[in-house]
Amino acid sequence: MALLEVRNLKTYFYTLRGVVRAVDGVSFTLEKGETIGIVGESGSGKSTLGFSLLRLVPPPGRITDGSIILDGVDILKLSEERMRKEIRWKRISMVFQSALNALNPVKRIGDQIADAIMAHEDVSKKEALERAAELLKAVGIDPRRISNYPHEFSGGMKQRAVIAMALALEPDVVIADEPTTALDVVVQAQILNLFKKLRNEKKMSIILITHDLSLVAEIADKAAIMYAGRIVEIGPSDRIYTAPAHPYTKGLMASIPRIGGSKELSWIPGSPPDLRSPPPGCRFHPRCPYAMDICRREDPPYFTIDRDQLSACWLHKEGVGKI
Amino acid sequence: MSSKVEDIAGREDVILAGIGVKMYFSLARSIGEILTRKSKVVKAVDGVNIFVEKGKVTCLVGESGCGKTTLGKVIVGLYRPTEGSIYYRPSEDLSKVLMDAGVPYIESKGGPMFDISRIKGRALKMLRREIQIVFQDPYGSLNPRMAIKDILEEPLIIHGYRDEKERLEMVVKALEDVKLTPPEEFLYRYPFQLSGGQRQRVNIARSIILGPRLVVADEPVSMLDVSIRAEILKLMLDLKEQKNLTYVFITHDLAVANIICDYVNVMYLGRVVEHGPTDEILMKPKHPYTQALIAAVPTPDPRGRWKIKEVPIIGEVPSALVIPPGCRFHPRCPYAMDICRREDPPYFEVGYKHYSACWLNKEETGR
Numbered sequence: 001m002a003l004l005e006v007r008n009l010k011t012y013f014y015t016l017r018g019v020v021r022a023v024d025g026v027s028f029t030l031e032k033g034e035t036i037g038i039v040g041e042s043g044s045g046k047s048t049l050g051f052s053l054l055r056l057v058p059p060p061g062r063i064t065d066g067s068i069i070l071d072g073v074d075i076l077k078l079s080e081e082r083m084r085k086e087i088r089w090k091r092i093s094m095v096f097q098s099a100l101n102a103l104n105p106v107k108r109i110g111d112q113i114a115d116a117i118m119a120h121e122d123v124s125k126k127e128a129l130e131r132a133a134e135l136l137k138a139v140g141i142d143p144r145r146i147s148n149y150p151h152e153f154s155g156g157m158k159q160r161a162v163i164a165m166a167l168a169l170e171p172d173v174v175i176a177d178e179p180t181t182a183l184d185v186v187v188q189a190q191i192l193n194l195f196k197k198l199r200n201e202k203k204m205s206i207i208l209i210t211h212d213l214s215l216v217a218e219i220a221d222k223a224a225i226m227y228a229g230r231i232v233e234i235g236p237s238d239r240i241y242t243a244p245a246h247p248y249t250k251g252l253m254a255s256i257p258r259i260g261g262s263k264e265l266s267w268i269p270g271s272p273p274d275l276r277s278p279p280p281g282c283r284f285h286p287r288c289p290y291a292m293d294i295c296r297r298e299d300p301p302y303f304t305i306d307r308d309q310l311s312a313c314w315l316h317k318e319g320v321g322k323i
Numbered sequence: 324m325s326s327k328v329e330d331i332a333g334r335e336d337v338i339l340a341g342i343g344v345k346m347y348f349s350l351a352r353s354i355g356e357i358l359t360r361k362s363k364v365v366k367a368v369d370g371v372n373i374f375v376e377k378g379k380v381t382c383l384v385g386e387s388g389c390g391k392t393t394l395g396k397v398i399v400g401l402y403r404p405t406e407g408s409i410y411y412r413p414s415e416d417l418s419k420v421l422m423d424a425g426v427p428y429i430e431s432k433g434g435p436m437f438d439i440s441r442i443k444g445r446a447l448k449m450l451r452r453e454i455q456i457v458f459q460d461p462y463g464s465l466n467p468r469m470a471i472k473d474i475l476e477e478p479l480i481i482h483g484y485r486d487e488k489e490r491l492e493m494v495v496k497a498l499e500d501v502k503l504t505p506p507e508e509f510l511y512r513y514p515f516q517l518s519g520g521q522r523q524r525v526n527i528a529r530s531i532i533l534g535p536r537l538v539v540a541d542e543p544v545s546m547l548d549v550s551i552r553a554e555i556l557k558l559m560l561d562l563k564e565q566k567n568l569t570y571v572f573i574t575h576d577l578a579v580a581n582i583i584c585d586y587v588n589v590m591y592l593g594r595v596v597e598h599g600p601t602d603e604i605l606m607k608p609k610h611p612y613t614q615a616l617i618a619a620v621p622t623p624d625p626r627g628r629w630k631i632k633e634v635p636i637i638g639e640v641p642s643a644l645v646i647p648p649g650c651r652f653h654p655r656c657p658y659a660m661d662i663c664r665r666e667d668p669p670y671f672e673v674g675y676k677h678y679s680a681c682w683l684n685k686e687e688t689g690r
Contacts (some may be wrong), residue, residue, distance in 0.1 A: 041550050155639075156639050184386035184387055184639075185576070185577070185620055186386060186636060187386075187639060189618075190634060197631065200629070213549065213623055214549075214620075216625075217623045217625040218621045218625075218632070219628050221628070238626070251550070252549070255553045257553065257581060257582050258581070258622070259581050259605050259617060259620055261581070265554075265557045265560075267552075267554040267557070271518050271551075
């Protein structure tokens with residue numbers, strides 16, 4: 001049985017100007033020690049998916065359907081009290097986007113990490129601070145800096161501190177939402193190495209949410225490509241990168257600028273749809289170079305391309321993998 | 324590369340040259356520091372020489388804090404450098420104005436080049452028509468309370484276009500240039516109604532509406548999704564051809580530089596440590612810092628996902644308050660030698676138009 005199984009998850013935002021279907025029927029599984037990359041453009045619902053897994057969707061958003069099964073327990077059915085005490089941070093934690101703002105500027109780094117520990121475990125402040133110091137060490141920060149304030153940290157150190165906080169209770173699953181967007185490439189590589197180490201040594205499962213496909217390739221075993229609230233393609237990263245099946249995935253792959261690669265530019269024309277009124281049929285059809293009649297009418301189901309590689313595109317109906 | 328003013332004289336192809344540019348910022352001091360006369364100075368740009376060839380894209384690459392944005396702002400005249408000069412080859416019309424205004428200049432093969440680093444008043448205003456900037460943040464650089472038409476019209480009003488109809492035509496034309504079509508649909512929209520990519524197009528439209536010759540683009544795609552970066556870069560390249568522009572392109576992303584730039588200047592702590600043609604720099608990097616930057620770029624190939632990526636340099640860019648002695652990169656350099664701690668390396672020629680400021684390059688030209 002998988003450690004985490006997300007089934008047909010739907011998170012809608014009930015705004016005054018209509019219902020925004022930010023996450024609209026997402027399913028995937030995650031094994032212990034496995035890393036999945038969730039890739040999508042802004043507005044694809046990938047961050048909302050992350051918040052949904054922690055049941056932290058801000059109003060007017062609501063999880064309306066589906067299940068999130070962690071070790072056999074559907075956490076959507078738990079009371080808020082149990083969710084807070086037993087699941088959130090203890091089993092599933094999150095590295096928030098823009099770590100630079102995720103820390104309280106008027107509180108010492110150590111105190112902030114200790115707070116997270118003391119909220120869940122019955123330990124003294126002294127013990128909690130000791131553990132905080134260890135955590136800082138684990139993410140590569142001098143433990144003596146435990147009494148520093150966030151402004152005394154550089155961008156990369158703040159990001160490490162936020163990761164340390166996410167690891168405070170040794171969760172099974174860490175969700176990292178764009179953990180490196182605000183960072184330089186060298187620091188980004190250091191942070192990725194940190195995640196790799198945690199995965200290799202502690203068998204932690206990681207959900208990496210990003211718009212950057214090359215980042216996912218650096219670490220993920222599995223990749224899920226999100227478009228307009230749905231996963232359009234999912235599979236082992238080897239397959240996704242060497243033999244992408246969905247036209248959207250192909251477009252994304254072609255748009256990655258590379259060093260030493262071609263200088264020809266390619267991109268996906270148009271922009272993602274308004275999730276209040278997504279296009280009928282396949283949501284990608286207005287931007288798809290291969291759009292057919294059926295794409296405008298009917299939503300495609302998943303077709304199996306190869307073992308665990310699934311793609312939701314009508315092109316696969318006739319011959320598997322034929323594009 | 325030597326940094327003499329005389330070097331410019333022979334180069335017809337250079338539209339702008341920075342010589343010995345320094346930009347220091349003084350910080351607030353405590354009473355104690357004032358009494359002991361200690362100064363606290365951030366050396367954001369600390370002795371940069373840069374040549375910008377006409378019609379080409381010259382890149383400034385480096386991590387945050389390396390001074391690339393500050394240098395960009397010095398070039399467009401938003402900062403007045405502490406030391407050094409920015410020589411610019413203006414159009415003929417502007418050349419006369421600058422000459423009359425008594426702006427210092429040097430003769431060069433293709434006509435006079437003026438030191439624009441300290442000009443003010445009318446001459447500066449005239450110059451602004453020719454040198455423009457695109458800012459990084461597509462969300463913060465557009466006034467949220469102004470419609471797109473007003474945003475694009477503002478530079479026209481400032482620069483004395485009195486005829487309202489003519490202004491509207493120019494705005495429409497600029498929107499068409501950046502492919503925000505049909506323009507009528509965008510004229511009366513507000514920034515919040517546009518996507519990140521569309522906003523950046525408005526930013527670009529604003530920078531070209533006065534018909535500039537040189538555009539400084541400060542990380543124009545870093546805040547956009549990967550999937551739309553290519554589209555914006557292509558637009559910029561097309562505009563460059565159509566309008567005979569020259570770009571100074573600031574980025575931290577070498578993969579982006581690979582696509583758009585003809586020349587790359589790698590900056591570290593206020594200095595250019597390596598510069599040359601893009602392919603030379605990316606394929607045959609000579610400076611350890613450039614090599615590390617290239618090694619750190621994520622590669623879209625999942626086969627290496629179990630490996631810890633070797634990034635040869637440690638830590639982060641130190642504060643520009645306390646610049647290390649000798650080579651300023653030596654505390655992070657895996658190859659640091661004795662001489663590096665003592666002496667600042669000069670530029671060594673390591674390839675065609677390719678220079679690296681590293682003692683390792685003194686003897687050998689290929690490591």
